[in-house]
Amino acid sequence: MYDINLVNKGAFADGSTVSVWSSASGSASILYTADDFAGILTGNYSTSLGAKWYQLLSLDGANVYGYVREDTVIIKTVNPITTSTAQGTINQMIDNDKQTLTNLLIAAEYCKRLQAKGYNVSSQKAQIKKTYLSLYNRNKKLTDAPGFSDKQKGKSNLTGFAPALQNIVNDSSIGIVISTAVLITIIVVALVAGATAVYYAFYIDAKNASKDLQVSENLKKALENVDAATRETIIKELQEQINDAYNSGKFSGLNWFDILKYGAVVVGTFFVIKYVRENL
Numbered sequence: 523m524y525d526i527n528l529v530n531k532g533a534f535a536d537g538s539t540v541s542v543w544s545s546a547s548g549s550a551s552i553l554y555t556a557d558d559f560a561g562i563l564t565g566n567y568s569t570s571l572g573a574k575w576y577q578l579l580s581l582d583g584a585n586v587y588g589y590v591r592e593d594t595v596i597i598k599t600v601n602p603i604t605t606s607t608a609q610g611t612i613n614q615m616i617d618n619d620k621q622t623l624t625n626l627l628i629a630a631e632y633c634k635r636l637q638a639k640g641y642n643v644s645s646q647k648a649q650i651k652k653t654y655l656s657l658y659n660r661n662k663k664l665t666d667a668p669g670f671s672d673k674q675k676g677k678s679n680l681t682g683f684a685p686a687l688q689n690i691v692n693d694s695s696i697g698i699v700i701s702t703a704v705l706i707t708i709i710v711v712a713l714v715a716g717a718t719a720v721y722y723a724f725y726i727d728a729k730n731a732s733k734d735l736q737v738s739e740n741l742k743k744a745l746e747n748v749d750a751a752t753r754e755t756i757i758k759e760l761q762e763q764i765n766d767a768y769n770s771g772k773f774s775g776l777n778w779f780d781i782l783k784y785g786a787v788v789v790g791t792f793f794v795i796k797y798v799r800e801n802l
Contacts, residue, residue, distance in 0.1 A: 529565035532600035532722055533578050533590055534558060540595055542588035546575035550589070554582045559722040560590055563597070581668060581723060600722055608717040611728050616664075616709060618731040619657055620676075623708055625738035626654055627680045628756065630687035632745035635752045647690050649741055653734050654691055660727050664709050667723065669716035676710035682763050 533540075539557045543550045546568035561578035564587070568575045574592040582588070629650055633643040665673070678684075690696060714720050746753050 523567055524565050525567060526565055528563045528567065528576065528597070530600070531563045532598045533560040533563055533576060533595040534598055535560060536594055536596045540590055542578070542580065542590055544585065544588065546570050546589045553580060553585055553588045556581070558726050560595060561588060562600070562719055579719065581719060600718065603718040603721040605714055605717040608721040609714045611721055612712050612714060612724060615724060615728040615731040616712065618735040619661060619708060620710065622653065622657055622731070622735045622738045623678060624680065625742045626650055627678065627683040627687050628760070629738065629741045629745055630690050631683040631756055632752065633690065634686040635755070636745065636748055639749060639752070641748060646741060646745060648696050649737065650687070650690050651696050653737050654687065656730060656734050660731060661708055663727065664712060669714065669720040669723065670712045671715040672711065672713040673709055674711040675707050677707050679766070680763055682759060
């Protein structure tokens with residue numbers, strides 16, 4: 523059956539996670555789940571066991587169509603999104619996440635050194651882990667998501683501070699217990715292919731990326747003002763890590779812009795340079 527009034531409408535989770543099925547049946551396999559935007563409706567629908575099932579364009583990258591039960595979604599009119607608008611949203615989200623990761627690496631190093639001096643930084647460590655987990659999940663979603671013609675990863679140059687962040691992330695006594703390698707590698711380029719679907723799929727994530735950035739900025743600022751000697755040492759080591767990244771880039775024959783453009787080794791470096799200069 524077909525309803526022209528459903529064409530290009532958006533299906534959104536009705537207050538909880540919605541399952542997208544391979545066919546219009548609860549006995550079918552689940553293609554993916556969504557806690558917000560599930561997909562764009564085609565206008566086709568079926569009725570099975572008294573329930574209406576909407577056909578939508580699948581977001582899993584492996585299937586063309588998926589199906590959702592009418593009682594698990596809210597149907598909303600979604601404005602067509604231009605590629606430039608969707609790309610701008612994704613670019614800003616990625617940029618925020620690069621800076622957030624940089625802030626978390628610096629904040630984690632502050633926590634390690636301040637704790638060694640006897641300061642209580644338990645609440646700050648809990649906030650670092652919570653923010654990191656939000657960033658990790660968002661980056662994993664971006665890594666796995668369809669709707670992009672190209673994705674590239676870059677590696678943070680603050681490898682010297684990675685162990686401090688990893689210790690916080692893997693500390694079972696702090697907040698949620700997770701087991702993961704520290705997120706030094708992160709998506710730095712993602713070229714939008716399916717504008718409208720990508721925009722709505724990452725709309726909430728982009729807002730959360732902005733919130734996480736503010737949290738990480740506040741954390742870093744609070745920690746840097748606790749102990750002047752610790753702050754001086756960290757600023758010095760940041761400069762050394764910047765120099766190392768720059769020198770390795772020049773040695774490989776790439777100029778500074780190329781390294782940043784292709785995300786080779788300096789994710790977040792602009793933010794680090796700005797931070798160092800502001801604190802000298």
